[in-house]
Amino acid sequence: MTSIYKKILQVLFLATLPLTVLADWGLNMREGVTPISQKVYDMHMVSLWVVTIIGIVVFGIMFWSIFHHRKSRGVKPAKFSHSTTVEIIWTAIPLLIIIGLAIPATKLLIEMDDTSDTALTVKAVGYQWKWKYEYLEDDLTIYSNLDEKSVELSQRVDSVNPMEHPDYLLDVDEPLVLPTNTKIRILTTANDVIHAWWVPDLGWKRDAIPGFINDNWTMINEPGTYRGQCAEICGKGHGYMPIVVKAVSMDEYKTWVAEKKQEQVAAAEASSKEMSMEELMTKGEAVYKANCLACHQANGEGVQGVFPAIAGSQLATKPENLQAHITQIIYGKNLMPAFGEQLNDGDIASVVTYTRNAFGNDTGDVVQAADVAAERK
Structure with a gap:
């Protein structure tokens, strides 16, 4: 059987399937879960029907004219240069259609930019390749990295299928938690290169540009988890920079903020204590996977010509470079x-200890939190 016949049979088979089976094949934009996203969807549908009707009318007239005035019927072409009436009509009608669409679209754009009367402000800062979220009213800051499972699968070189992870490259270790039925202002900026903060269910996207702050607002109607991604190519790890918004009730949100603050205080207190080599290595491996692995790779070999190797490097193996190793992580390079x-x-102490004793480095160096504190300016 030729390939063309196979394709015809496939199309006929798909045509017999129930619509529920084809639900995931939807080509339309999603309606979203916010008032703005729903209005954008309604505006889209109105525009779509207008252009669809225009297309049907225009092509219908064109095909009818071609068929009924074809040469084989002996039709003689009319001899005229133009019709002022027709020219006025085909200029006025499109103009009225454009104005009719422009008025509600302009009102919607103005409403999208109205960030007044917000109850909560969150500042989203793009990094290569993670998001930092600052809850300005609640004095809380979190960093949102790609989840550990996705990181592990992205580094595998065997025949494992990463899509077995249902949210591969779409999940994070710390989601952005927001209360429902609350008007929230979201500021976007970046620390290094241009990023873009985009969650389709919210109905808008904002660029995150170093040195500039853009703003928008959202009000999520339904509790749930809504996923997005950085929508601006921001470097090698661009595809590993998802966004996860978790919408909960206001009471749940307040409880989460209180718990998160307690966790951060406890973590800060614990970090100041001395740890054994085993504790440092275990914690350092987790810190490395969350913050360093995307560039320096799981084996510490880095990416030739772009990201230097840690394995066998002088910075991570020479005793005299220990101080420089710590300061480079603190201040970057x-x-x-x-x-x-x-x-x-x-x-930082744990990841320095880990990288100086992993990947075959085996220096035996142990770095404590006090050593890191001494290097901060």
Whole structure:
């Protein structure tokens, strides 16, 4: 059987399937879960029907004219140069259609930019390749990284199928938690290169540009988890920078904020204590996977010509470079961002200890939080 016949049979088979089976094949935009996203969807549908009707009318007239005035019927072409009446009509009607669409679209754009009367403000800062969220009213800051399972699968070189993870490259370790039925202002900016914060269910996208702050607002009607991604190509790890918004009730949100603050205080207190080599290695491996693996790779070999190797490097193996190793993680260098504000002293101490004793380095060096604190300016 030729390929053309196979394709015809496939089309006929799909045509016999119930619509529920084809639900995932939808080509239309999603309606979303916010007032703005629903209005954008309604505006889209109105515009779609207008252009569809125009297309049917225009092509219908064109095909009818071609068929009924074809040469084989002996039709003689009319001889005229133009019709002023027709020209006025085909200019006025499109103009009225455009004005009719422009008025509600302009009102919607104005409403999308109206960030007044918001109850909560969140600042989203793009990094290569993670998001930092600052809850300005609640004095809380979290960093949102790609989830560990996706990181692990992205580094595998065997025949494992990463799509077995249902949210591969779409999940994070710390989602952005927001209360429902609350008008929330979201500020977007970036620390290094241009990013873009985009969650389709919210109905809008905003660029995150270093040195600039863009703003928008949202009000999520339904509790749930809504996923998005950085929508601006921001470098090698662009595809590993998802966004996850978790919408909960206001009471659940307040409870989460209180618990998160307690966790951060406890983590800061724990980080200041001395740890054994085993504890440092275990914690350092987790910190490395969350913050370093995307560039330096799971084996510490890096990416040739772009990201230097840690395995066997002088920085991570020479005793005299220990201080420089710590300060480079705190303040960054070249493409490497400054992790001083992202990680506490205990986290940095553990990842330095880990990288100096993993990947075959085996220096035996043990770094404590006090050593890191001494290097901060």
